[in-house]
Amino acid sequence: MTVLVVTNDFPPRQGGIETFVRSLCSELPDLVVLTSRMAGCSEYDAGLPFPVVRDRTSMLLPTPRVTRSAVRVMREYGADRVVFGAAAPLGLMGPALRRAGARRIVALTHGHETWWAGTPGTRQALRRIGDAADTLTSVSGWCEEQIAPALSADAAARMRRLTPGVDTSRFFPDCGGEQVRKGLGLEDVPVVACVSRLVARKGQDTLIQAWPRVLAGVPEAVLLLVGGGPDRDRLEDLARQTGVAHAVRFTGAVPWEDIPPYVDAADIFAMPCRTRRFGLEPEALGIVTLEASATAKPVIIGDSGGAPDTVRHGETGYLVDPYNPIATALRITELLTNPTRAKAMGKAGRDWVQAEWTWPRSGQLLRSLLDLR
Structure with a gap:
């Protein structure tokens, strides 16, 4: 039961979503990450306990080429679960990955999906992403309130709150x-x-x-x-x-x-x-x-x-x-x-x-x- 994590938000790039996705990876028992290429990535990836496949581009988009790449990585590593590090827009690959054998698909939402939910065109795309996934997650109650109205009734009912954690072994009083x-x-x-x-x-x-x-x-x-x-x-x-x-x-x-x-x-x-x-x-x-x-x-x-x-x-x-x-x-x-x-x-x-x-x-x-x- 290998998990394929598809994300643009991954170290060595820094940010809240990058921390969120990377930390969740540590909680998964068997995974492979498909992500974009950035400065310093080879050195960073060499120290990880799981494989990382870097696309040739600096930003993954749900194009036919990237979708084929995701399918290829799924099959190469025997993955049958998928996590999208950010639902929009990568979650648009959901139907293709489902056809390729994904048994469960979880798409994480953060802040930018809230404006997708409120903008014509992207609102319809977000609805398709929700229908293709088993679960869309939200990091806060406010985000869920903004995103849910853009989804179908079934997708909205399947939303779950998945909040980040804090590594209290790194952040503690008198830590430097x-x-x-x-x-x-x-x-x-x-x-x-x-x-x-x-x-x-x-x-x-x-x-x-x-x-x-x-x-x-x-x-x-x-x-x-x-x-x-x-x-x-x-x-x-x-x-x-x-x-x-x-x-x-x-x-x-x-x-x-x-x-x-x-x-x-x-x-x-x-x-x-x-x-x-x-x-x-x-x-x-x-x-x-x-x-x-x-x-x-x-x-x-x-x-x-x-x-x-x-x-x-x-x-x-x-x-x-x-x-x-x-x-x-x-x-x-x-x-x-x-x-x-x-x-x-x-x-x-x-x-x-x-x-x-x-x-x-x-x-x-x-x-x-x-x-x-």
Whole structure:
């Protein structure tokens, strides 16, 4: 009962979906991955305990050629189960793989399928994907609410929630934050970190706009922006214009394996993510928020899409209006000036993640959906 995982979202490329798909692969007993080619992939694949077949292109699309390739890999490895790492658009290959012998097909949905569900043309394609699969999964209740109306009644009834887990052996209190602080010259100062790509949806600009008010209450506070991305120049300009450039640090891109200490370096994790482009670009969930909770950090998160699922408001952190820098500053200042409350929220977050957000729990559900015994 070998599983064929067909995905564009796979390391060494970094991102939330890549982490999701790779971690689920570790929960499957026998698998082969068909994915796209990217820089560094040969070295990465050599260290994996399962085979990876790289297509010649940098992005898989459900073309006749790629579909034939998927069928060929199925037959070569004797696979009779299929997981699509992202349902749209690769799930359109479902009927062909079914004819080739796939007994069970599970298609994972994330955030981008929500706009497929709301756009003519892609909505019909998503419906076909749902009908071809045994199960479409969703990472959050909000995503399910957006996607289900685009599906047939049968496909909607077969949807299941499959949330990511957190590797608490990587993300835990004191997992290297002290060394990061020392290396950045941030010893003995309050640090608020946002660990994410620098893109408009993640809301780093809201944090910068909030920083003058934060400094008014906590003069030594530093905003640490961890990650690279196309928004960096704009954010640096904004920090200068706002007069807080001295209190904002940019680390640039950080390798995935080195991320935990940067989360641990913070007193507070903040990511006021927002929904953009008329609702077509939401935050589907936000696994980095759960990773911060696993590291016992209180979290301040924007109210976007499925992000509310990652925080217990008032218990593990706060939801904020991502377009309101004043409200964001108030919550940050509250926690920086009340370390006892911040510590209690961080502990509650770690306890919650350990109880309910684990990869073995997610893997058990996926194996059940694939009818793996």
